[in-house]
């Protein structure tokens with residue numbers, strides 16, 4: 121399987137429209153890949169909180185339309201990163217208005233799956249106060265692999281990945297807008313999620329600096345043994361990697377730790 125991670129730079133001197141067009145051309149250049157991945161909130165920038173409402177879009181909005189055409193032209197599965205989703209149901213039932221929503225598009229340009237980020241970043245500010253939390257795990261079945269979807273801060277929550285594993289995930293795809301300041305965590309957590317779940321991790325972050333937050337870049341592909349197959353540098357880059365999906369099953373067969381999970385164990389009474 122061939123994956124291309126588009127580590128696009130998000131900088132304030134480029135408009136959202138122009139970045140969208142640039143991302144679409146970069147996707148078109150990936151013909152021959154099975155899966156192309158973009159980062160979290162790349163149209164607006166993961167830390168550009170003041171622009172979230174103005175740039176919010178519905179699932180069939182401008183980012184979906186541009187990415188759908190690009191995926192179809194390139195003939196690839198596209199994890200189009202995430203958008204600020206304006207939720208149609210908010211008007212009806214008073215639910216949260218905005219979500220950080222990832223989109224997976226099939227080679228015929230259809231929306232195969234969306235995923236609303238479950239763990240919102242920011243503690244008592246930023247995304248955590250501006251957006252609603254998703255409440256549904258999401259997997260997508262490609263011809264060769266089952267993808268498990270997680271977004272950025274989700275990487276810190278191993279139980280989410282266990283849930284995806286139990287739904288059949290073999291490859292975790294993690295778009296992010298990870299700050300450079302915590303790059304060591306990014307690499308470590310991507311490897312940890314791969315090792316503990318004996319799965320591939322494709323983690324694609326943004327590059328550049330927006331809203332004063334330097335982004336980590338260093339998108340990374342880790343195999344089910346925890347080995348780093350490829351890692352990008354800090355700047356804009358397309359990271360392409362070929363990997364053997366059968367390694368998921370051979371790793372799980374030859375070192376069967378997942379069979380030793382003790383489900384239902386609770387903490388001792390204190």
Ligand SMILES: O=C(O)CCC(=O)C(=O)O
Pocket residue numbers: 166240241271272273274276297298299302305
């Ligand atoms: O967990 C982190 O250090 C970064 C998370 C983040 O930036 C995000 O989820 O947008």
